[in-house]
């Protein structure tokens with residue numbers, strides 16, 4: 001049930017459906033109450049920017065039509081103004097006018113499988129170990145590193161994130177541990193057993209050979225178990241799960257309505273209910289995977305392992321994709337995480353992973369044998385004919401999707417973000433414009449492009465869209481493909497495109513983006529029982545939301561890289577981690593689309609980055 005938050009409500013409360021995620025007051029959250037609320041941008045500003053954003057995507061006659069619709073919507077005393085007034089009222093009444101709408105629209109009401117369509121995988125730098133015993137040793141260290149981070153969250157000593165001089169909203173950090181998405185037949189929910197709930201889980205959930213176990217990782221005094229004790233416990237888990245079970249976990253890869261129905265069935269059994277409860281409450285999931293044969297491209301193979309587990313014959317049943325944090329340790333040094341996206345964006349999760357990687361590379365192996373930990377507890381599932389049939393369907397459905405997903409991780413070694421910096425250019429804008437050029441080289445037209453811009457400067461802020469395809473980026477791309485344009489002019493157009501992108505990005509992170517505002521106006525109309533305004537029924541709006549390039553920068557201090565699937569059938573997913581002297585990318589596409597090819601886009605991007613450096617370097621010498 002959706003509750004609204006009154007303007008005077010204090011202290012801070014988690015948005016509805018995040019049951020239990022109430023933050024304790026303390027130093028990591030000291031500034032939380034002072035964070036500004038997400039503003040509602042001016043209507044005329046959003047409409048002007050919208051027309052400019054769709055301009056490069058439309059033919060002249062389409063653009064004229066859309067301009068008329070925008071003028072009608074925005075005219076004095078028109079529908080736009082009345083919706084804007086209602087939206088401003090909502091903003092006065094709530095901590096965030098957007099948070100719960102966004103949670104539902106982007107995640108909980110979205111019925112596609114979370115695997116490939118929502119949940120990113122993060123591949124950490126591969127570690128130097130091999131074989132099952134080494135796998136367990138490393139996994140124990142990893143658990144210790146993660147608990148070490150959790151202690152920092154619990155005692156609120158994680159440094160407050162900043163963007164420039166501005167403190168960022170830290171509430172996402174409290175929605176990571178002991179959190180899980182729960183499927184419904186029409187809508188999902190998320191539960192968090194965080195500091196505000198009266199339940200304090202002390203177990204993680206370990207899965208091996210498709211069998212789930214609850215493993216207490218704190219002793220009776222809430223001291224985290226030492227590495228060697230965790231290691232001994234993991235050895236027991238592996239012994240108790242020598243033989244594989246039915247892959248019940250693969251059900252979490254299903255379409256959400258389907259999974260919601262099966263979940264209801266599963267829950268009817270008392271033992272299953274207890275198992276599901278233990279999984280939901282577990283601090284995180286640890287997947288001890290079976291050996292994977294890697295083929296030539298090890299990075300791509302790891303990306304698949306982290307995105308979906310490799311299919312029903314590999315590790316996809318050895319998962320619970322609804323779990324917010326799901327760590328995987330392979331037998332050959334492959335490690336990483338799959339996260340369920342509804343509670344958080346990549347940056348807080350990368351902080352956690354960076355800490356874990358640092359911890360594992362430095363921490364001495366502490367021996368502690370004084371405590372006798374509780375035996376790992378098997379979390380059994382009882383199945384019946386209907387559930388077994390659902391598992392078979394899930395296997396088939398997933399395998400089709402797995403076969404269709406092309407993942408292309410690339411490291412560009414020629415230069416890193418140091419080069420654009422040396423040119424006094426924003427590296428993020430530079431990479432985005434390089435991607436525009438790469439796409440234009442292949443398709444000769446631009447496409448609607450989504451880049452995540454963080455709005456965590458605001459209370460409960462998540463993201464808004466940085467639209468990287470612009471009038472300026474198109475002019476630059478056209479000039480680059482035209483040998484008649486002199487280099488000096490190309491450089492000027494490149495600078496204009498980069499400056500234009502940076503300005504758009506800065507406006508977006510300052511709460512002046514257009515996408516969430518337009519969504520807000522549309523949902524305001526729907527909630528008021530009005531017809532959806534013509535502006536949102538226009539094919540231009542549909543095109544503007546058909547993001548053939550869905551992109552995100554997720555920087556890490558290590559060479560970890562995040563990967564996610566395309567958001568439209570004929571599109572690409574593109575995530576990047578720019579380092580000072582090299583760039584990490586991961587490009588995804590669907591093989592079934594005749595229009596896309598991840599290899600070709602990767603090659604074109606490589607060439608575009610070289611061309612842009614060449615252009616700037618040549619020009620500098622003149």
Ligand code: COA
Nearest residue numbers: 345346347421424425426427428429452453454505552553
């Ligand atoms: N000249 C020289 N250096 C410059 C420069 C210029 N004109 N402009 C920027 N730089 C420097 C910055 O100072 C910064 O330096 P650092 O590496 O020492 O920190 C660096 O270049 C990076 O800046 P920039 O490339 O402009 O990007 P950013 O770090 O400001 O990030 C966004 C831009 C949009 C990616 C960021 O604001 C954001 O929103 N990130 C979150 C995205 C997200 O949520 N993703 C996850 C979705 S799951």
